[in-house]
Amino acid sequence: MTGERGPRALQRAETRRTLLRESRKLFAAQGYAAVGLAEIVRAAGVTKGALYHHFDSKTDLFRAVLAEVQEEVAVRVAAAGDAQAEPWDQLAAGCRAFLEAGADPDFQRILLVDGPAVLGWAEWRALDEQGSARHLVDALTTLVEAGLLAPQPVQPLARLLSGAMNEAALWLATTAEPGALEDTWAALARMLESLRAE
Amino acid sequence: MTGERGPRALQRAETRRTLLRESRKLFAAQGYAAVGLAEIVRAAGVTKGALYHHFDSKTDLFRAVLAEVQEEVAVRVAAAGDAQAEPWDQLAAGCRAFLEAGADPDFQRILLVDGPAVLGWAEWRALDEQGSARHLVDALTTLVEAGLLAPQPVQPLARLLSGAMNEAALWLATTAEPGALEDTWAALARMLESLRAE
DNA sequence: GGTTTCACATACCGTTGGTATGTCAAGTAA
DNA sequence: TTACTTGACATACCAACGGTATGTGAAACC
Structure with missing residues (x-):
């Protein structure tokens, strides 16, 4: 047993x-x-x-570490989303939580920088899908079904947003510019707003 | 001499x-x-x-290769932009050219996947800045100065868009879904539109 | 309580990036 | 032409790395 x-x-x-x-x-x-x-x-x-x-190997060890880190990020994103009542607020809160998670060096280097190179993009993508990216797809799908988001293929949109946030998180971690987080969030929020159904 | x-x-x-x-x-x-x-x-x-x-080293060789690839992409992006008369069309054409450049395997693996891991994100970022990313910042700055884009910090916006396009390019390269390029472009174009000055 | 299993430790191997040195033709000055 | 220097490599070698094969002793099992 x-x-x-x-x-x-x-x-x-x-x-x-x-x-x-x-x-x-x-x-x-x-x-x-x-x-x-x-x-x-x-x-x-x-x-x-x-x-x-x-x-099994050094790569296998790294894979386990990456999965651990990713799980932590997914939990934080999901928690931030669940704290909101409205679907739209859930998406926004999750995105913001993701951006803020970028402050963690483990997150940056392991998940975003080394992950794709060590495991290959395809496998990294698959792991990402069952991690935080899944919540993004879920949220977008919910919004489309609820008629709050303009009907459109969700996958490409999720990829664009995911990539934007990944890169922004890395940028935020290295820039000394004050207010960078707020500026980035403002730009991202505006992008999200643009997707609203009319 | x-x-x-x-x-x-x-x-x-x-x-x-x-x-x-x-x-x-x-x-x-x-x-x-x-x-x-x-x-x-x-x-x-x-x-x-x-x-x-x-x-000097294997890394140094890779750096030279990456710079070469990046230069080629930058040329393609710049050429697509210059072919347009209006500043706004220049941005859109450049973005689209960048997305299409993702079909090149050299571009994906060397520039997007291995680049940050091998050189470190900071150096990769610096090289990216003097490559295709520079054209993006230039275009956005021009648009803001011309009053065509809502006044806002350009740097965070450029990072978001750059990251979105990088990730989308990788996704497009691996997905078999027909019309993925057009769907992605539609979503990206909508995001760009959202930035227009009112 | 003898045997098996398991969670490691030890010893070893092929390959790798990197370096130190050798070599010989192209350049240079007389 | 000739003596000498420079430079563009080739050769030989090394330490370190990921990975493997084998050994070992305590826990689990019958």
Whole structure:
């Protein structure tokens, strides 16, 4: 049974968590290519044998880390959306939460920069789809069905918005310009408004 | 004088061009990380010594390739824009040309996927700025000054649009959906329209 | 309580990016 | 022409990397 909890299973789970936590810190700080497995296992206090007992490859480890980060972002976006009553406000709040999530370095480097390059764009896209991007598609679909959004294919629109927010999040993280977040949000909000049904 | 053209300089230039051409093909087809220097020099018919005589590192070679690709895209975008008389049409034509440039695999993989990961987002951004992104900022600035675009900070807007188009270009390249380009363009055009001064 | 399983540790390997050095023709000055 | 220098590579080599094959000892099972 998977419900069993012996000391063995606990140890295993903890080792795995440690590996994920330490590699995530290193990947976020230095980038996937710049951090070696030796550095990861040293930080985690285990050996390469342990790492390869839990993960198939360095790429597989990165995939697990990325999924973790993405899940966190998705939760934040969904929470911000659910806090609003009106569908339109839900979309706006989710988008804004996504932009603000860009302040997290893990989010930028792991998810946006290294993700597509390490996993390939196709796989990255698939993971993105079942992460935060799914909420975006859901929200847009709801709006179209409710007649609040001009009828149109949702997929291209979601891609445009997703890309816009990804890039904006990266830009916001590196720019020192004060009010950049508000300016960006204003421009994005205007774009969203333009999609409203008439 | 740099204008001198002996057999030496010619040979040097040709070797460099061959290196750039072959590595570009390989980088585009397999991605930066998956292609080794051995494969590159074999394709180019030279040795690693020649490569390191022309470039400081594998990263430096990639940087040169990326700059070349980016220049080509910038030329295409600028040409499409210049073909239009009205400032607003120039922006629209440039954006559309950019989207269509996404059909080129070199463009996708080298410029959009591997670029930020290999060079780091900051350097990639700087290169992007002096490439096609510059034309976008120029066009937007012109429109604002001409009173055709609602007065607003141009930088955030340019980032949003640039990101939207980058992502859309990648999506268009992988989707089999017919009419995807037109749907995407329609959504993008609508966004652009929303920015018009009233 | 003997056996099996499992979660690692140890030892090792092929390949990779990078470097140090060698080589020989093209350029230069007498 | 000749002696010398420069430059465009080729050759040989290295440390580090991701990955694998094998060893080990405690926990789980019968």
